[in-house]
Amino acid sequence: MxxxxxxxxxxxxxxxxxxxxxxxxxxxxxxxxxxxxxxxxxxxxxxxxxxxxxxxxxxxxxxxxxxxxxxxxxxxxxxxxxxxxxxARFPAPAPVPVSSTPAITVVICTRDRVSMLQTALDSVRAVNYPDVEIIIVDNAAATDATRRYVEALADPRVRVIDEPRPGLSRARNTGLLAATGDVVAFTDDDVVVDRHWLAAIARGFARGESVTCVSGLVPAAELRTPAQAYFDARVGWSACLRTRVFEWAAPPSDIPLFPFAVGHYGTGANFAVDRAAVLRLGGFDEALGAGSPTGGGEDLDMFFRLLRAGGALVYDPASVVWHRHRASSEGLAAQSRTYGVGLGAWIAKIACDRATAPQAFSTALLRAPEFVKYLSYSASTAKPAEELVHLLPEGLTTPAWRSVLAGFRAYRAALREGRDPLPLAVPA
Known part of the structure; x- marks a missing residue:
């Protein structure tokens, strides 16, 4: 029950x-x-x-x-x-037993949102898993409210770490370095995680020694406003309810733009990584993510880099994290802009990288009909449903080329600020 x-x-x-x-x-x-x-x-x-x-x-x-x-x-x-x-219409998934329970560190990056963090942290502390530590990364906070709240819990599993430099990627890297678990699970401060979340993550990593990332289902926890309904329909974070295993050397036949169709891999509110694998890659790109000029894209970038490095990425819908979407039109408008710019920044990064650009352009050319279909689908999902149009702010839809152009400029701006794409790389 x-x-x-x-x-x-x-x-x-x-x-x-x-x-x-x-x-x-x-x-x-x-x-x-x-x-x-x-x-x-x-x-x-x-x-x-x-x-x-x-x-x-x-x-x-x-x-x-x-x-x-x-x-x-x-x-x-x-x-x-x-x-x-x-x-009764749903097919039953085949059970996959958990053969191991690796030590897992949960990292929640937050900034001056104690009321939201309380709900998220309560759910993480209630997770049914035997070997877990929880790290709260207080990112460029204006007050010490988060630290005081966490310390008042007096939970030996939970500790708070300050990261004074703004940026989600910097905060994720700080949590990664402080983690003691072999697996690091990332989630946000505006979520409710399922009690079986970490068991499902462990099950994902048990699928093979090559697994370096496990992601999962991110359904809407709340749909009480038009803004939340629009965002949920646009991102499709709960659209896939079957387990997928992605590997660079084994392109799936139903994803013609693989490995560049990053929307299939998951999202930053619910993913776990092999800590050693991410450290070998040099950590999260500081020029991507919330708190940087790009506003996002650091999760997609990490999924792509782990795949390219030869790791397997498991998407398991049994790993459930419920997300509280922005409720107001103002919050939705800001989130929509950063969502598009972050994706555009990642595309710009891929297109300007000599190691990845040739395959990216050849995939777009060789799969031109599928690429056009993808752009058309993205444009259609960006348009509000008819019953929501008059309830939402204008300007939510941005042509893909404008997002890429804005992302290119934002990524360049982030690099000019001194944000390091490989901040944890070990000097040769």
Whole structure:
């Protein structure tokens, strides 16, 4: 029985809403395990569902998530018979036993967001895993509030480290250097991690000695505003519910732009790396990521570099981290800009690197129809759904070429600031 499925057929939300829903398209978010569907009842009551007319539930088993179901809410409850019928359509994933439990260090990088960090850290501390340490990297903070909060917990598993230089990549590198675990799992301060998150990561690394990165599912923890609904549809972080193993030498037939189609690999809110492998690569590129002129792209860059170095990347949807998307239109607009510029900066980096540019350009030319289709699809997902257009700020969609151009300029600006692409490289 899942921790979020209560007796009396009551289901808790993944994240209690910070405020009531602001429009009639808001969706209540929760999860249910298949053993709860065997209960002899007609309805399941949803906690804190006031103001919601629709619910989205992630249906789960011990082997992994089966899929999402969307249901109408009537009098604060959903129809269990309808839920059973929808869940029965999902194929069951094959169980993969965890053969080892490596020491894992969880790194959360944060900056002056104690209220959000509390929710994220509470969920990490509740994870069911035997060998874990937790490092909070306080990045260029204006106050000591984060340090005081972490130290007041008096949890021997949790420690806080200061990184005075702004930038997410710098903060990730600081956490990486301080980690004692062989595996370092990164997440953000605006998430709720699943209790089985680290067990799923360990399972991913147990798939083979060549695995250097494991990523997973990042569903929306909250869809109470149009901004959150738009961002969730645009990024598609919870679209894939099957395990994938990516290797540079074995291009998958269904990803013609591999290895440059980095959207398939995961996202920075939920990934774990082999610490030694990342140190050999010189760490995260300081010219990429939040807090730098590029605003993002450091996670995509690391996925790509680990693959190029010969490591395998495992995407396992059983590794679940629920993400709280920006709720306001202002936050969405800022996030959309940095999202596009960060991706453009990574593309610019690849295109200007003599080691990767030839393959990048040849892939684009040889796979021209697929490349055009990809650009068309990206443009279509950037457009708000018709029912959201009048509720969102203008200018959310930016042509791909403009994002690449802006990213190129931003990456150059970051390098001029003295940000090191290989800050942890050992001198020859």
């Amino acid at each position: 899942t921790d979020l499925t209560l007796p009396e057929t009551t289901i808790r939300p993944v994240l209690p809403a910070a405020a009531p829903p602001v429009w009639d398209g808001a969706t209540w978010i929760g999860e249910i395990w298949t053993d709860a569907l065997d209960l002899d009842c007609a309805a399941a009551r949803l906690e804190h569902a006031e103001g919601f007319e629709r619910a989205r539930l992630l249906v789960r088993t011990d082997a992994g998530p089966l899929g999402f179901v969307d249901l109408d809410i009537t009098d604060g409850a959903v129809d269990v018979r309808r839920l059973r019928a929808l869940a």
